[in-house]
Amino acid sequence: METNNNAANQGKVEEQLQSMGEGKKDEILSSFETFKSYLGDKVAKGEKLGMGEEQLAKTAQKVADYLAAHEEPRNREEKLLQELWKVGNEEEQHKLAHMLVRMVQ
Template sequence: MENKLESKVNDKLQNMDSEKKEEILSSFDGFKQYLADKVEKADKLGLDQEQIAKAAQKVGDFLAAKEEPRNREEKLLQELWKAGNEEEQHKLAHMLVKLVS
């Protein structure tokens, strides 16, 4: 299940058009709302917190590697993400999920 979930998240990120990405990332509130919506959908699908955090971690990896921060909050998250090891990034993903839940 986890590999399928990670693959689905990766496909979604790779295929998102730039206009939609800009809409999500233009403000931190927009990013949190997008994440909250995805967490709610994952809950409804019956995914547990660990699975949701792994998906959030995949999103964090993608954003840190391929997107420039659009605001101070995203810049801080990117810096924390890059400074952390995989375990710390996973904990930060859990915290982000908790923040928007």
């Protein structure tokens, strides 16, 4: 059952990212501090819904995959994260997702 919930949650993440307006994306990605604040808010909401660190990291990994494929970095920090994401294998990307979750908690 948990696997189905994870898949459903990740599907919702993908839908939200795709349906988010360009203005909202620009607002969130305009500065690294704003991005961290947005991510921190989403992590806090996930925790309130009972998501553990592993589920949060999988969701963060889904977001990072989407951003790497569809969005251009808007600052140095995002550019660095994108470059790290591109050179990492799936295991390394998953570890980076865990670090991002812990960074914003």
